[in-house]
Amino acid sequence: MSAAVSDPPAHRDGNVLRWLAAYTSSMVGDSVYYLALSWAAVRAGSPAQAGVVMAVSAVPRALLMLGGGVVADRLGPRRVVIGSDAVRCAAVLAVAALLFLTRPGLWPLVLSALVFGAVDAVFLPAVGALPARMTDRSQLARVQGMRGLGIRFASVVGGPLGGLGVALGGAAAAFALAGLLIAVSLPLLVSVRLRDLPSDGASTARSATAWQDLSAGLRYIRRHRVLAPLMLAIALGDLGFVGPLNVGLTLLADERGWGASGMGWVLAGFGTGAGAAALLLTVRGRLAHAGRVAAYAILAGSVAIGALAFVPGVVAAVGVALFIGLLAGLSGALCGALLQTQADPGRLGRVTAVSGLVSLGIAPLSMPLSAAAIGIWGTGPVFVVSAVVCGLGGVVVLCVRPLRQAELPR
Structure with a gap:
């Protein structure tokens, strides 16, 4: 089914807004869950x-x-998202019930964490594949901005809600609250309408094995003129970004005597900048010269990452963090939008899985490495090296012509 000419923009489309409400509720539930855990x-x-x-x-x-x-490509992303949210809800509420009734120790917490990790492995690719089945290609960049706003809202609201739950009824109440928030997403997701795959979408063959489907997806990414270098750029950007803005910032705040409150203000600056970038893409819906803009944002953001270790005080650090958040949010949203619009919808589950593995599986490895390196060489050199690694992602975008000239659809 092709998109109608009169289709409203994504931020006025009730179908997309129901998905956004479901996604945001689920993300707030996740934030509460991790605090309770x-x-x-x-x-x-x-x-x-x-x-x-x-x-x-x-x-x-x-x-x-x-x-x-x-799994997301074979079964369809909405079915997988609904099923995974239902499993997560049941697991969290089961832990809440155990904690209400008894003191079971660590084993249910470990089991819950394992279940969450396994379910996330199918949930995250399905979430990435869903927008292309839900709205027109011209609206996918705006949807990325709306998704970014949902993530920022969850990060701001989830912590206080979880803390309130713990204060009122302990960890059991916080787990129960997380489960209820995830449960809210289920009827909203059921009400989301999906479009048929466009004729160029490549669905997985029912007769093929899962391994053949996976191999076909990896070959598709490797041979794609835009997706292959885009994955490399995302990997370099995340590797250079995750360490300094997580464990590195904690060590920097301790070294400079900013304290926990100072670090909190720096994180707030970053979150505000990232939220502003998401709002910009939500309102505009499209930025011209997306490939070039993403490259320049990565390069400028990498310079800001390196500068963060040398600012004289908290106020300056907050300003630099605001700049980093704005640039990282913009480049991340544009890379995500290019990934959404360049990939065949029938392969988006596998494409998103590779991107998610880079961001959530490989990039976090830089955190212990950054901490160890800071212990040996100090914050300044490590932040600079991380900035160089991040900047290489922008260099990749500029050096690969199809990616550099990539545009978002009108």
């Missing part, structure tokens, strides 16, 4: 054990992500 783990075990509980979900997510992309 960390609180319960600290109360039930040692700090080291709590750290293991918080990290264990990354293992199944990284191992199963590529297979999750195949």
Whole structure:
């Protein structure tokens, strides 16, 4: 079914807004869940054990992500998103019930984290594949901006809501609140209408094995003139960005004596900048010369990352973080929009899975490496090296002509 000429823009489309409400509610539930998980783990075990509980979900997510992309393309993204949200809701509410009724220790928390990681491996590729089945290609950039606003809203609201739940009823109440928030997304997702795949969309063959589908998806990315270098640019950008803006910022704040409040203000500056970038794309819907703009934003953002280690005080650091957030949010949204519009909708689950594996499976490895390197060489050199790695992503975009000249559809 082709898009009608009179279709409203995404931010006025009730179908897209129902999806956005479902996605935002689910993301707020995730934020509350992780706060409840960390609180319960600290109360039930040692700090080291709590750290293991918080990290264990990354293992199944990284191992199963590529297979999750195949599942999303085979079964359809909406069905997979609804099923995975239902499983996550049931798992969280089960932990809440256990904590209400007994003191089971760490084992249900570990099991919950493993379930969440495994379900995320199919949820995240399906979420990435859903917009192309939900609205016209010309609206996909705007949808990326709307999704970014949902993520920012969840990051701002989720923490206080989780803290309120813990204050009123302990970890059990916070888990129950997280489960209810995820449950809200289910009827909204059921009401979302999907479009037929366009004729050039390549659905997975029912007679093929899952391994053949995965291999076909990886070959498709490798041979694509835009997607292959785009994946490399995303990988370099994330590798250079994740370390400094996570563990690196904590160590920098401690070194400069900014304290937890100062670090909080710096993070708030980053979040504000990223939110502004998402709002810009939501309002405009399209930016001309998307490939070039993404490259310049990555390069300018990398310079700001390097400069963050040398600013004289908290106020200047907040300003630089605001700049980083704006540029990183803009480049990330544009890269995501290019990924959405360049890939065949029938392969988007697998394409998103590869992108998600890079961002959520490989890039986090830079955090312990950054921490160890800062311990040896200090924050300045490590931030500069990270900035160079991030900037290489922009260089890749500029050097590959099809990616540099890539445009978003009108």
